[in-house]
Amino acid sequence: MFQSGEDNNRTELSELGEFALIDSISEKVKITQSSTIKGIGDDAAVVSYGGMETVISTDMLIEGVHFDLSYVPLKHLGYKAVAVNLSDILAMNAIPQHITVSVALSNRFSKEAVDELYTGILNACETYEVDLIGGDTTSSVAGLMISITAVGAANKEDIVYRDGAKDTNLLVVSGDLGGAYMGLQMLEREKGIFEENAKIQPDLTGMEYILERQLKPEPRKDVILELKTMDVKPTSMIDVSDGLASEIFHLCKSSNLGVELYEDKIPIDQQTFDIALENHLDPTTCALSGGEDYELLFSVDINEFEKFKGHPLFKVIGHFTEENQGYNLIAKNGTRHELQAQGWNSFKK
C-alpha cells in the first residue's frame, strides 16, 4: 500500500526507446481468438466476425482524475482499465473479444512499472478471453494516461440498446451496489491518515470486499451468459458506472419512460452497509450516487418475473412507468420521493 509507481530495479524508458517498449509488451501478448487475423505488429489490427456485428467502446483514464497511484497498485489499475471497457461491451449484450490499449507515461515511470501495468491488463484479457490487438505507447509531460478501446461481437438480433424499455417492464440489476464507492472512501481516509503520520500503517481489515469492488471490479460477463441460458433478452441495458440513479435516468430518457424504484429492493452488501453507517453515510445514497460498481442494469418484460425471483445473480428493484409519472423512489417507509441523479463530473473538483 501507499507505494509510488517507482522501483529500485529500474530501466529508464528514455534508454529503452518506444520500439523496444512496444516489443517488450508485444512479447507478452498471446493471441487466443480465432477471430484475430492480425494483432500487434502492423499499422492496424484486423478482426473477422463472419458477418456478426462489431461492437466498439472506448474509455480514457487519467492519473489524478480517475485514479490515485498512492493507493492503487499498477497491476490493479491495468486490470480495472480493461474491465470498465469490457463492461460497456457486455452492456450491449455483446461478447468482448478484442482491445487496443494506448498508454502515455512520464519519466517518473520505469519499465518495471509499465510491466506491472500490462500484467494487470493481460490478466484481465486472460480472465475474459479477450485479445489485445494493438495500441500506442508514448511519453507524457506529467503522469499516466490510459486509453482503451474494446471491440466485441454479437448477432444483430441479440444487441440490446438503451432505448428499448417498455412502460410495464421490470427494472433489474445484477450483484450489489455502493461497494466500490465505500471502498474508495476508505482508501481516501487511510491515505489522509498516512499523509499526516507515515508511521501509522493503514488498517483495512474487514474491508476486503469493498476494497476489491473499488480496486478490481469484475465486468459481468457471467450475467450476460446467464441471461442467454435463461433465454432472456433484456429490452434495454446499461452498466452501472456513474451510480444507479444516473444510469436509471439514462434508460428512462432513452426509452421515454418514467420509473418507480423501491429503496428496500436495492441490493447492498452487508459490509458496504455496515461501513457506510459507521462512517455516517446513508447506504442507499451510496448505491444511488456512488459509481464504479460495473453491475448491469436492465429492463425485462414483466412476464419474465418468475425467472428473476430469488435468482442469486439478480434483484428486481422496480418497474418502468409512462413518462409523465416521473422518476420516483419509494422509500423504505413507503413515502415517495423524486429520484435525484448525481452523476460524476470529472471537470468539477
Add this chain to the structure above:
Amino acid sequence: MFQSGEDNNRTELSELGEFALIDSISEKVKITQSSTIKGIGDDAAVVSYGGMETVISTDMLIEGVHFDLSYVPLKHLGYKAVAVNLSDILAMNAIPQHITVSVALSNRFSKEAVDELYTGILNACETYEVDLIGGDTTSSVAGLMISITAVGAANKEDIVYRDGAKDTNLLVVSGDLGGAYMGLQMLEREKGIFEENAKIQPDLTGMEYILERQLKPEPRKDVILELKTMDVKPTSMIDVSDGLASEIFHLCKSSNLGVELYEDKIPIDQQTFDIALENHLDPTTCALSGGEDYELLFSVDINEFEKFKGHPLFKVIGHFTEENQGYNLIAKNGTRHELQAQGWNSFKK
C-alpha cells in the same frame, strides 16, 4: 499564429459538465455511413460490415510531446489527429469508415476551444467519409491529450500487411517526403524568435507548402483508390510516419529482405529542398529521418513497373533484395552507404 488555446468568449468546462460537453459534441456529429448501426449515445458503437474484415488502429497525441499549441491551431490539430489514424487504416489497403475520439483536457481550455478541436476532427471525417461513432471526454490535470481509434473494412483478399514483400519487388512511395519535417523546423524557428521578441511577427511567406504538410497532412485515400483503379495490389505497405528510412526497415524486417534505395529517386518537393539548403540541412536526410509525411510506402511486383513509371502520384525509389544484401542507400554520386534509421523516440528528449 502563436495564440494560446484560450478565448475571451469563454464557457468553463467545469460549469458545463461532462454530459453537456458530450451532448454539445454529439449534436455536431452526422451519421453518413449505412454501416453505422449505432453511433454516440449508448455504451458502445455498433458497426456492420456484412462479412468484410474489420480493421482497427489507435493513436494517442499528448500536448508537449506530439504537438505545441503555441503554433498549432486547435482546428488543425483535430484534423491531423484524425488524419494520422486514417493513414494507418489506408496503409492496410482498407477504407476507413469509423473513428472513436477520446479527449482529456485541463481547465485551461474553454468550451470554445473544444469546439475548435472538434470542428477540425469533423472536417476530417467529412473529407474522408468517416463516421465518429463514440469516445470519451474527461478532464486532465495538465494539458490536452487526444486518443483516436479508427476502424475500417476491406475484403479479406485485399488487405496488405508489412510482411508480403518479395526480393525482386520494387519499392514505391507516393507524394513527396521531408516537407512535414521542414515545416516543423520553420515553426520552431519562428517560435524561438517570437519568444525572444514578441514584436517580431513570424515571417512564413513562401513556406505555405511545408507548413501545410506539417499542420494539415492529408492521408492518401486517393492513392488507395488509384491503386484499385490501376488494378495493383501492393505486396506490402506502410505509411510514412517516422521517416522513410525507419519505414523501409519495418518492411524489410517484416518481410526478411534487404533493400537498395536510390537517393536520386527520393521525391522531395522544391520548397522543401530549397528551405532545407537555406537552413544548412541535407534534403535527403530530411526525407530519410524526418517524420509525419503520411505518404504510403509499398512494394509491388517488378512486372508492374510500367504502371508506375511517370505516374504523377508515385515514385519508384528502389527495390528489395535478399536479406543478406543488407540495407543500402545508393548516393547521387553512385557510392553505396549503409542506410541508417533514426525513428522518433518520444521518450528521448
